[in-house]
Every structure is written in structure tokens, then in C-alpha cells.
Amino acid sequence: MNLCGIHHVGVAVRDLDEAITTYERLFGARVEHRDELASQGVEAAALLVGAGRVELLAPTGEDTPVGRFLARRGPGMHHVALETNDVESTLRELSEVGAHLIDVVPRRGLYGLEVAFVHPDAVHGVLTEVVSGG
């Protein structure tokens, strides 16, 4: 297993600009990246809090994964992303131990990173992303 640590914590929010302002004001966060993934219906900002990273996710519409999450659970923690040196080999090892994967091959995520998701059913309700460092 090539996992290095927590790459970021993903948080679902209704209004991206408002949430960025909150994190800047309360925690001295600064915006590292801002990006939109039209195919996922999400606009996102990666914020650094010290050396830690929080990814704020706002839906571009109600009928999107994050839009449905907000309707069901309200704003709050959405996923945890674990950083790996090699997403493909991590996915292979997860498959070997029988983990329920959402992505069996990596896909292109926000900010050009290579990502894959493990189903929350496999991790006691925690949607878990593995992501290439960067």
C-alpha cells in the first residue's frame, strides 16, 4: 500500500464563495486551486489551512451528485482523500482485498489529479478517494 497520508477533506457546500470566505476568515485558509468539473456538475476550491487541505465542493445544479448529497444530508463533510504515489497500484491492492470500488480505473479529477473512489459501504460510511500526489 503506497498511501502517504490525507490529501484533503472534501466538504459539500451550497455557496462556494461564501464558504471560501468563511475558511479564510476563521482559519486563515488560502485558495490553492479553483476548478469546475462540468461532467460531475461541481465547482470546487482547494484551500490550504497550514499544510492541510480542505476541498470545498458546490453543485452546479440540484440533479448532480453533490446537489443530491446536499438535499439528502445538508452541507458538511463529503469525503476523505488519501494520497498515494501510484493510484493504479493502490486500486489493484484494494481490489485484491475485496474492497468495493466505485472506480476500478483511475479517472481525471479536479486540478488535473488522477483519482478513484472507494464505495462508502466498504469504509463504514466514509466515501474515500485515493488521489495521486500533487
Add this chain to the structure above:
Amino acid sequence: MNLCGIHHVGVAVRDLDEAITTYERLFGARVEHRDELASQGVEAAALLVGAGRVELLAPTGEDTPVGRFLARRGPGMHHVALETNDVESTLRELSEVGAHLIDVVPRRGLYGLEVAFVHPDAVHGVLTEVVSGG
């Protein structure tokens, strides 16, 4: 603001041993600490995944904060803990910007750490802990 990064991600689980086994098996996690806070009705384990830390929290009964969380939302992400060099000065700064604090003075948390919680209403639904490094 003296925040250094993400100290841990807190996860509410029903069965602590089962959840530890899952994290060991899927992510090569190893147990750093295990502790019980009787006053909070919680048993916890801090797990290292690479340099990252996940804190698994299991309730000791239904009528406890984590027991009620599980009844309401099911298992999953419970809080994010931000590490600070100085919990008291961080709390002072959070007060100055009008953040809604659960703890206005630090208290003793798991593993002997000094902790305080910011109300999720202040952080777009994310229960946020500030914690002394260690």
C-alpha cells in the same frame, strides 16, 4: 492564526474493533493510540495512514453524543481536527472573528490532548476541532 494542518479526521463507527480491522486491511493503517473518554461516552482509536491520521469513534451507549450521531446519520465522517501550536490563542482569534464556539476554553480530549470544538453552524455543517499538536 497558528493552524498547522489537519491533525485528524474523526469518523463515527458502530464497532471499533471491526472498523480498525477495515482500515488496517484496506489502507495498511496502524493503531497509534486507543483510549476511552468515559465522560463523553466514547471509545476511540487513532490510526495512522501514512502520515495522516483517522480517529475512529465508537459510542459506549445510545444516549451519548456519538450514539445520537449514529442514530441520526449513520456511520461516517464526524469531525475534522485542525492542529494548532496554541489552542488558547486560536480560540481567542476565533472568538474575535465571531465564530460560534462549543468550547470557549480548551478541555482535555482523547490521548491527553488539549482540544476545543467550533460549532458546525459556523463552518457550513462541519464540526471542527482545534487540537494541540502531539
